[in-house]
Amino acid sequence: MNKRMWWLLPVLLVAGARGGAQAQFNGFASASYGYHSDPLYNYETIPDQLRQGYLELQYLQPVGKGTLSAAYVGGLMVFNTFTDRNYLEHSVRLGYRNAFGTPPPLSRRPGIPPAATQEEGDEENGEEDEEEDDRPVDPDSVRTFLDLQLRGSARHDKQAYREFDNTGIALTAVLRMPVRRWYIRVLNDVGMRSYTDLPELSNLTEHLTLQTGRVFRNGLSVGFAASGGMKYYTTDLVDTTQFESVRTYVEKENGKGKGGAKLVVPSDKKILTNATTTISWQVAAGIFGGFTWDGGSVLADGWYRINPGNGTRYLAQYANSSMLSEDIYTDFFSYDGPEGRIIWKQGLPLGLQSIITCGIASKQFEAPALDLTGTEAGVSRRDVHSYAEIWLSRYITLSDGLGLDVALSGAVVRNQSNDAYNDFGLYQVGVSIGLGF
Numbered sequence: 001m002n003k004r005m006w007w008l009l010p011v012l013l014v015a016g017a018r019g020g021a022q023a024q025f026n027g028f029a030s031a032s033y034g035y036h037s038d039p040l041y042n043y044e045t046i047p048d049q050l051r052q053g054y055l056e057l058q059y060l061q062p063v064g065k066g067t068l069s070a071a072y073v074g075g076l077m078v079f080n081t082f083t084d085r086n087y088l089e090h091s092v093r094l095g096y097r098n099a100f101g102t103p104p105p106l107s108r109r110p111g112i113p114p115a116a117t118q119e120e121g122d123e124e125n126g127e128e129d130e131e132e133d134d135r136p137v138d139p140d141s142v143r144t145f146l147d148l149q150l151r152g153s154a155r156h157d158k159q160a161y162r163e164f165d166n167t168g169i170a171l172t173a174v175l176r177m178p179v180r181r182w183y184i185r186v187l188n189d190v191g192m193r194s195y196t197d198l199p200e201l202s203n204l205t206e207h208l209t210l211q212t213g214r215v216f217r218n219g220l221s222v223g224f225a226a227s228g229g230m231k232y233y234t235t236d237l238v239d240t241t242q243f244e245s246v247r248t249y250v251e252k253e254n255g256k257g258k259g260g261a262k263l264v265v266p267s268d269k270k271i272l273t274n275a276t277t278t279i280s281w282q283v284a285a286g287i288f289g290g291f292t293w294d295g296g297s298v299l300a301d302g303w304y305r306i307n308p309g310n311g312t313r314y315l316a317q318y319a320n321s322s323m324l325s326e327d328i329y330t331d332f333f334s335y336d337g338p339e340g341r342i343i344w345k346q347g348l349p350l351g352l353q354s355i356i357t358c359g360i361a362s363k364q365f366e367a368p369a370l371d372l373t374g375t376e377a378g379v380s381r382r383d384v385h386s387y388a389e390i391w392l393s394r395y396i397t398l399s400d401g402l403g404l405d406v407a408l409s410g411a412v413v414r415n416q417s418n419d420a421y422n423d424f425g426l427y428q429v430g431v432s433i434g435l436g437f
């Protein structure tokens with residue numbers, strides 16, 4: 001465990017600095033226990049009981065007109081039956097956020113100085129004032145924001161599943177600015193992920209997203225987005241003693257004293273699809289919208305993804321459970337098709353808070369569908385992934401700056417696939433207790 005403590009050092013160093021009176025340190029720690037009908041997310045559907053520990057620490061320090069932040073997030077997953085699958089994931093984040101300009105009062109439209117006259121405002125915007133309910137809901141829609149974040153992450157598994165071990169680093173830059181009554185957000189994310197025992201999947205990524213939207217005073221928000229990205233694998237060498245792109249078969253003797261034909265059995269190598277691909281691309285377009293009211297909100301978004309080229313590398317027929325990342329087995333670079341989701345948040349009596357999330361995605365992979373022996377069963381793998389989750393929690397204030405969070409959760413997932421290993425359905429339930437400060 002001592003080797004892993006270096007991930008916490010940046011947070012502790014920043015937290016130990018002597019800042020101004022407005023500096024803030026907060027955190028959240030929780031323990032969860034639950035039942036999962038298929039924790040490995042595959043056709044076998046072998047249930048297990050799961051325990052999870054979670055820790056999040058954050059430090060905020062005003063610096064000039066901006067805010068410097070440091071955060072740590074760690075999670076430990078413990079299986080009851082699949083003990084070899086226990087793993088630890090954690091990440092550390094350093095960030096800087098700054099808002100430029102002075103927000104106008106809510107009685108003014110975006111871009112109109114408080115001292116401007118009605119005539120000046122009309123001349124500048126080229127239209128008449130709208131009704132009171134059609135103004136931005138808060139100054140966030142009418143100011144320029146810059147957000148920079150540097151993130152480092154790592155995952156540690158037991159020896160039996162050391163292929164999952166990885167480290168990563170990513171830099172995200174977000175610029176958000178008003179244009180008339182709309183806002184534009186430019187988000188760029190560049191990252192590198194390295195797999196110690198699986199260098200064939202080590203990669204560099206670059207992803208650019210453009211969003212434009214509008215927030216209205218009555219709680220309505222709408223917008224649309226476009227994105228493009230590239231994924232580059234840092235090696236074009238594949239260890240053929242461990243991996244193959246197509247299932248091969250080996251002849252074996254029947255055994256002593258047994259005549260007849262030799263047995264033909266599949267090899268025990270892992271299948272690495274698109275092994276010759278070194279670079280893949282993606283373009284996507286999306287729409288989003290939402291509505292907020294006193295005590296609740298609803299958000300919906302949808303995307304359509306297109307991945308020209310030969311597709312990305314991924315390990316076929318491999319267990320794919322993870323808490324913080326999914327890069328090793330399937331990511332959004334891997335498939336084409338539409339997807340959408342709805343998130344509903346609502347406050348309930350007795351101080352309860354509820355979150356319901358539903359989603360569906362139709363995915364076409366640039367890789368063949370396989371049967372359970374690894375033999376090709378279709379030209380391309382096609383999945384229809386649908387899910388529904390519910391989260392019910394109650395936050396109890398214990399003292400000033402200290403609170404207890406108790407939550408119940410449940411989820412159902414159905415992944416229909418012509419790839420036999422990835423055709424499954426599951427459900428899970430859990431309870432967690434957390435302490436926030």
